[in-house]
Amino acid sequence: MSETIAAISTAIGESGIGIVRISGNDAFKVGYKIFKGAKVQKEEDIDNRKLTYGHIVDGEKIIDEVLIAFMKGPYTYTREDMVEIYCHGGIISVRNVLNLILRSGAGLAEPGEFTKRAFLNGRLDLAQAEAVIDIINSKTNKSMEVSLNQLGGTLSAKIKEIRDILFDMMAHVEVSIDFSDEDLDVSSIQDLEDKALIVKEKISSLLSTADRGKILRDGLKTVILGKPNVGKSSLLNALLRENRAIVTDIPGTTRDIIEEYINIDGIPLKIIDTAGIRDTSDLVEKIGVDKARLMVEDADLIIAIFDISRKLTEEDMEILDLISDKNTIVLLNKVDLSQAFDEDYFKNHIKNKEIISTSISNGLGIDKIEKTIKEMFYSGEVEVKSDIVVNNIRHKNQLEKAYNDIESFIEDIKNNVPIDCLDVDLKNCWRNLGEISGETISEDILDKIFSEFCIGK
Ligand SMILES: Nc1nc2c(ncn2[C@@H]2O[C@H](COP(=O)(O)OP(=O)(O)OP(=O)(O)O)[C@@H](O)[C@H]2O)c(=O)[nH]1
Ligand SMILES: [Mg+2]
CATH class of the missing domain: 1.20.120.430 (tRNA modification GTPase MnmE domain 2)
Structure with a gap:
């Protein structure tokens, strides 16, 4: 456990500062070796847990201007001696500082290794x-x-x-x-x-x-389902309030699943747009359609869309079959167009489902959909108590x-x-x-x- 490790702890990219961390028995030694600051002339000058201004140097060469913190264990994240170096953000500075540290006697940390040490040294238990x-x-x-x-x-x-x-x-x-x-x-x-x-x-x-925990963690898995061209991707875009998915009047526009996260008054949704359900000889589309059918299985909620401007088809009937025992909101879409759809026949075939008339491309009914989702999952009570949730x-x-x-x-x-x-x-x-x-x-x-x-x- 005594090997000294180091890693870049901030996301790689352009930013104000980037942080490189060192942990282990030799952390102070390595940090001291590469740091030059007016206040640290010898190793004993290191001030525990104080930010110190100076430069990271490779011999005579200045690598970056930094702030550095030396933190003596056991009152650290890993309970070992730790050093944190606050460099300029951006890709080059943090990489050069890390490389210098690795050349000065530390090893590259594995993913999660700082936290693993915190666990093994008794600072955190595993659940923490x-x-x-x-x-x-x-x-x-x-x-x-x-x-x-x-x-x-x-x-x-x-x-x-x-x-x-x-x-x-x-x-x-x-x-x-x-x-x-x-x-x-x-x-x-x-x-x-x-x-x-x-x-x-x-x-x-x-x-x-745990079920609520899963929803809080991943979002309510909400699958938008329907035959091609009914307005599934239009709904995804409307709920996201941005043009995320391609919408055209060509059936079969969406071929893969598209996943996005949204939040309806505190209820997290993972919303999934799918390829329109139909029999197709197009290999790529077919894979997409099969994926869509699979998605239904472990969905928390399905939004099934039907196009009332067209006659009911076999594909619509398959969708009715797929949703029969699922939590579903049914949308009768394109109410702005004239109706060719046998609504009575349709309603006889679905029982106990919430039905909403919409014109998604005109923004009609979106608020009703959001309200219904809220009601279905928290019986109107959005406040989620978060004391203990697995x-x-x-x-x-x-x-x-x-x-x-x-x-x-x-x-x-x-x-x-x-x-x-x-x-x-x-x-x-x-x-x-x-x-x-x-x-x-x-x-x-x-x-x-x-x-x-x-x-x-
Ligand atoms: N008139 C009318 N057109 C709509 C409505 N909603 C969507 N559309 C149009 O229907 C067409 C298909 O919409 P999409 O959202 O791409 O449909 P989709 O279900 O994702 O289609 P696929 O990806 O091919 O399965 C587009 O031209 C939309 O503009 C609506 O309420 N009324
Ligand atoms: Mg689509």
């Missing part, structure tokens, strides 16, 4: 470390709020609370196994079952936030495993399974929860988690 990446990847204010909360340790505290109960139960069971001539008495068994039910309830309440898929998976473990424990108690067999489920449950905060976790999983970080974090 993952919150860091979620904050960086946040696409909405709500998602940012939730992740910030998690960074503060709210989820970890909840997990610890559950694991403490499990630990108690495990101790109880183990004592009984050790003194196996004494079987657990009835009241002890009742006590174990009561505690297990509490654990189950607590896990399930965390799990129930917004990380790995955490959700671990919670599901733990839930199954505790359920099977409860089942076993009911079936009078011998005491030494009860232990296994409890331990699994405890371990699976521990993998959320990182108390029990393997090296491979750690590597995988941190490899998803960006360099320099």
Whole structure:
């Protein structure tokens, strides 16, 4: 762990300043070697945690004019000695400074390595470390709020609370196994079952936030569906209020899926425009159409568009089929044109769907669509409370495993399974929860988690 690492921590591009970070045992040594400032004549002059003005130099050659901060561990992000150099922004300055640092004895940091060290040195637990990446990847204010909360340790505290109960139960069971001539008495068994039910309830309440967490993280996955030329891309543009997708009167204009993020009064949507559903011999278009059909499967919401200026076709019927058991808003579009569409027949074929008449190219009905989306998902109540929301898929998976473990424990108690067999489920449950905060976790999983970080974090 003692290797000293360095990386550029700001985005590469033209900007006011760019930051290069160094962390590890030799961080001060490397920083001192390449820095020249009036106030730092010898190594002892380094002022801990103070910004110092000077130059980064390669021998006699000035690389950049900078501010530098030397920060002594353990009160740093990684808990190691750290140096941060504030160079001019832009590509050349930060690269040259980093290269000089690498030539002076530091190694290039891997993605997420600073945060990984913060975790391994006990500054953050795993759920908090993952919150860091979620904050960086946040696409909405709500998602940012939730992740910030998690960074503060709210989820970890909840997990610890559950694991403490499990630990108690495990101790109880183990004592009984050790003194196996004494079987657990009835009241002890009742006590174990009561505690297990509490654990189950607590896990399930965390799990129930996961769907909302997914929406906060990724946005409500909203798929715009319809046969060619009904106005799907026009709708995407109208909701985005910009000309993002190509709109023409040629059927088959959109051939790939187009994803964009929008925010309707705080509800984040990931909105997906698709290729119009039809049978086609064009290979590229066909791939697009197949993708569109696939998109339907895990959509949170579908906006299905029908063109009332044309007769209902087989393609429209296929779309009705695709949406039959889905959360859908149905749009009858092009109401500005004369109607060729059999509305009664159509309405007989769909049940329990919200139907809105629109003229998308004239901006008619867009506000109604937005209002309906709001109503459908928060019953008019847009305020999302963001105390604890599970917004990380790995955490959700671990919670599901733990839930199954505790359920099977409860089942076993009911079936009078011998005491030494009860232990296994409890331990699994405890371990699976521990993998959320990182108390029990393997090296491979750690590597995988941190490899998803960006360099320099
Ligand atoms: N009259 C009228 N035309 C519309 C309306 N909405 C969209 N259009 C027109 O319909 C044509 C097709 O619109 P698009 O948004 O490209 O349709 P699409 O469903 O994305 O089509 P594909 O990408 O080919 O599947 C364009 O010429 C639009 O200007 C409307 O409400 N009224
Ligand atoms: Mg289109």
